[in-house]
Structure formats: structure tokens, C-alpha cells
Amino acid sequence: MKNVKYGKCVRCGKTYDAVPDLTNCECGGILEIVYDYEYIKTVLTKEKLAARENRSMWRYRELLPVEEDTPDTPLRVGWSPLYEEPRLAEMLGIRKLWVKDDGQNPTASLKDRASAMAVAKALEAGAKTIACSSTGNAASSLAGNAAAAGLKTYIFVPERAPKGKVAQLMIFGANVISVKGNYEETFKMSAAAIDKYGWYNRNAAINPYLSEGKKTVALEIAEQLNWEMPDYLAISVGDGCTIAGVWKGLKDLYAIGFIDKLPRLISGQSTGCCPLNRAIQTGEDWYPMEENTLADSIAVGVPRNADKALMAIRESNGIAVNVTDEEILAAQRLLGKTCGVFGEPAGVTGAAALKKACELGLIEKDATVVSVVTGNGLKDVANAIAAAGEPLHIEPDLDVMVKGFAERGVTVE
Ligand SMILES: *Cc1c(COP(=O)(O)O)cnc(C)c1O
Numbered sequence: 001m002k003n004v005k006y007g008k009c010v011r012c013g014k015t016y017d018a019v020p021d022l023t024n025c026e027c028g029g030i031l032e033i034v035y036d037y038e039y040i041k042t043v044l045t046k047e048k049l050a051a052r053e054n055r056s057m058w059r060y061r062e063l064l065p066v067e068e069d070t071p072d073t074p075l076r077v078g079w080s081p082l083y084e085e086p087r088l089a090e091m092l093g094i095r096k097l098w099v100k101d102d103g104q105n106p107t108a109s110l111k112d113r114a115s116a117m118a119v120a121k122a123l124e125a126g127a128k129t130i131a132c133s134s135t136g137n138a139a140s141s142l143a144g145n146a147a148a149a150g151l152k153t154y155i156f157v158p159e160r161a162p163k164g165k166v167a168q169l170m171i172f173g174a175n176v177i178s179v180k181g182n183y184e185e186t187f188k189m190s191a192a193a194i195d196k197y198g199w200y201n202r203n204a205a206i207n208p209y210l211s212e213g214k215k216t217v218a219l220e221i222a223e224q225l226n227w228e229m230p231d232y233l234a235i236s237v238g239d240g241c242t243i244a245g246v247w248k249g250l251k252d253l254y255a256i257g258f259i260d261k262l263p264r265l266i267s268g269q270s271t272g273c274c275p276l277n278r279a280i281q282t283g284e285d286w287y288p289m290e291e292n293t294l295a296d297s298i299a300v301g302v303p304r305n306a307d308k309a310l311m312a313i314r315e316s317n318g319i320a321v322n323v324t325d326e327e328i329l330a331a332q333r334l335l336g337k338t339c340g341v342f343g344e345p346a347g348v349t350g351a352a353a354l355k356k357a358c359e360l361g362l363i364e365k366d367a368t369v370v371s372v373v374t375g376n377g378l379k380d381v382a383n384a385i386a387a388a389g390e391p392l393h394i395e396p397d398l399d400v401m402v403k404g405f406a407e408r409g410v411t412v413e
């Protein structure tokens with residue numbers, strides 16, 4: 001890879017050759033992929049990008065850690081829509097708002113970006129089998145992207161993973177292990193199995209390439225906004241790989257001169273599970289927390305990418321906002337009925353945090369903001385019904401219909 005220099009430990013600074021099966025530093029720290037920006041500047045320009053027909057994350061190949069002859073992965077991952085939302089902006093009392101709907105990816109979450117990268121690197125490594133542990137979306141995205149590329153998968157999920165996500169795994173033909181335990185126990189079991197059988201490891205906090213896949217969401221936002229960056233970027237946070245990836249993408253673009261401003265990050269976590277936000281708010285180190293939230297994809301009591309995530313939030317002069325499950329469900333309804341965007345609870349936690357930040361006066365009235373919806377609501381229909389309520393259940397009779405709506409304060413006209 002001419003564009004990549006090496007992997008560098010974020011804790012001790014030790015560097016490693018960027019081989020396909022690169023994992024953590026011997027000190028236990030997580031590696032960051034370091035690029036040769038001078039080289040990248042010679043091969044990538046804004047004009048070149050604009051002329052490119054590839055509408056997937058691989059359009060940013062020069063900024064990604066893959067060999068030149070590694071094929072694009074088969075599913076169309078990335079290039080999700082970025083919608084401008086003037087009515088919601090007005091309701092929140094900010095100047096401009098865009099919603100990036102990453103639930104529009106092939107397996108319906110932002111995790112497809114990391115899984116496509118995992119598949120590309122597994123192919124480079126000559127692996128036949130990939131494994132991961134996940135609260136759900138890393139698993140379903142890996143299963144789908146690996147199936148399309150002809151790779152086998154072993155997937156470890158905690159037993160509380162919602163049915164929609166488990167259904168995806170089974171349809172994609174994964175070997176699925178539903179672990180009677182929490183995410184932490186699930187993670188440890190997958191690590192032991194990967195160690196024993198030598199499978200390619202898609203655990204995002206171990207594999208430094210995965211947040212490089214996730215960073216493509218930031219590259220797209222920048223290009224979709226014609227390289228004019230917003231003041232803030234709101235996103236939900238679990239393990240911390242996503243927000244770290246977003247920050248990395250922004251810094252890459254800054255380093256090659258494509259953008260001249262870096263947004264402040266708004267980190268959304270649930271009050272029931274917010275170890276990273278707590279660290280930001282108290283200025284202390286993080287420590288484990290229980291996993292009490294219905295936003296299953298971000299119910300991570302022991303975040304595996306705390307180092308990179310905390311660094312990203314702090315470097316960006318970011319804001320950590322905790323929201324209750326009720327506030328998450330309210331944001332789910334709000335995005336649905338104002339924007340036509342259906343996010344899963346974890347998918348809209350960034351938007352819920354943005355709404356709360358506006359209410360608390362934490363951000364300025366003339367601010368411009370991008371809110372990323374990270375996963376699709378159809379994955380977890382039970383919680384969506386809990387958020388939005390039931391329809392009128394009636395006999396086929398128009399008068400009963402009119403009366404029923406009247407009881408809900410709706411005039412049929
Ligand atoms: C995984 C996930 C997140 C959080 O990403 P982390 O890298 O774990 O911080 C947010 N939303 C959804 C829908 C996810 O699946």
C-alpha cells in the first residue's frame with residue numbers, strides 16, 4: 001500500500017507494518033493507521049473524485065488501507081443520502097440541519113462500512129472464515145458482506161440481540177452463537193474462539209482497519225456538503241469505533257487540504273450506559289458501567305475503543321450528552337414524522353443528544369449540524385411500536401374510524 005505508512009499504537013507509539021491481519025499493540029493499546037498524506041495529495045484531487053462514478057465507500061480508495069488490486073467488495077456499501085431538514089432545524093432552533101441516513105446501507109446500518117473493510121482485508125489475508133462478536137449490527141453486516149464475497153462466518157451475539165438482527169444472520173447463512181450472557185462475556189468468548197481457530201478477526205477494537213471503513217461516512221458527508229463542514233456532527237456512541245472513525249476521516253480530509261474546518265463532535269449515549277460520556281463530563285478516566293438501555297447497539301458497558309473515542313471527542317472540543325430511553329424513543333418518533341427517516345433506537349441516539357443539547361443551550365442558535373442516523377428502525381420493530389404506539393384497531397366502519405381518531409385529537413378531513 002503506497003498510501004499507508006504503518007499502524008501506530010495510540011498508547012505507546014510503537015509502529016507496526018500494515019499487514020492484513022494487524023491487531024493490537026503488544027502493550028494492549030489500539031493501533032491507528034497512519035497515511036502518507038504527501039503521496040495521497042499527488043493521486044487524489046476533488047476534481048478527480050467529482051468525476052468518479054463509483055457510488056460506494058470505495059470511491060475513497062486512495063484514503064483507505066487496501067492494496068491497489070484488492071477488489072471492491074460486492075455489496076454497495078456507503079454513499080447513503082444526506083438530507084437537508086429545514087423544518088427540523090427550525091424546531092430545534094438551529095440554522096441548518098442535515099440528516100445522514102446510514103440505515104440505507106445493504107444490511108441497514110453504518111456497520112456495513114466496517115464489515116466491507118473487514119471482508120476486503122480478510123481476502124488480502126487469504127482467510128476463508130471471519131468471526132466477530134457484536135451487539136447485533138456488526139454481526140449482521142459482517143454476515144451479509146461476507147456471504148456476498150463467499151466467506152464463512154462465525155458470529156457471537158448476546159442473547160438480548162433483537163430478532164430482526166438475528167433473522168438477518170440466519171438468512172445470510174452465518175454460524176450463529178447466541179451467548180447466554182452480556183456483551184462483555186460474548187466478546188470474551190469470541191476472542192477465545194478466534195484465538196483457537198485462527199479466524200480473521202472483525203472485532204472493531206482489535207482490528208485497526210475497521211474504523212478506517214467507518215470513517216468513510218465522514219468523507220461522504222464532506223463531499224456531499226461540497227467540502228463545507230458544519231459546526232457540529234452528532235452521532236451515537238457504544239464501543240467508540242464509529243466516533244473515532246468519523247474523527248479520523250475528518251482529520252484525513254483536513255490533512256490533504258480538502259476541508260479547512262473540523263466540526264465539534266456531539267457524542268450521544270444513553271443515561272443507562274454512558275461510560276465514555278461520563279469520562280468526558282467528569283474529566284476522569286472511564287470505568288465500566290451496567291448496560292441499562294433499550295438502545296441495544298450502544299449498550300456497551302466496557303467500551304473497547306475508549307482510547308480513540310475519548311481522544312476524538314476531546315480533540316474536537318466535543319460535547320457529551322446523555323439521553324434517557326424515553327428521549328431516544330421521542331427522537332425516533334420525531335425523525336420519523338418530520339423527516340421520514342426510520343432509525344433504530346441506537347441509530348437516533350445522536351439525534352436525541354442533539355435535541356437535548358439544543359434544549360440545554362449547549363450549542364449556538366446559528367449553528368449548522370449534521371446528525372448521523374446509524375441504523376434502520378426495521379431491525380427492532382418491538383421498540384418502534386413501543387415508541388410510536390398502536391394503530392386504531394377497529395371494525396371496518398368509517399364512523400368508528402372518525403370517532404377513534406377524534407379520541408386521539410385527530411379530525412378526519
Ligand atoms: C455499533 C453502533 C453504534 C455505535 O458504534 P460504536 O463503534 O460501537 O461506538 C451506533 N449505532 C448503531 C446503530 C450501531 O450499530
Ligand SMILES: [Zn+2]
Nearest residue numbers: 009012025027
Ligand atoms: Zn503500544
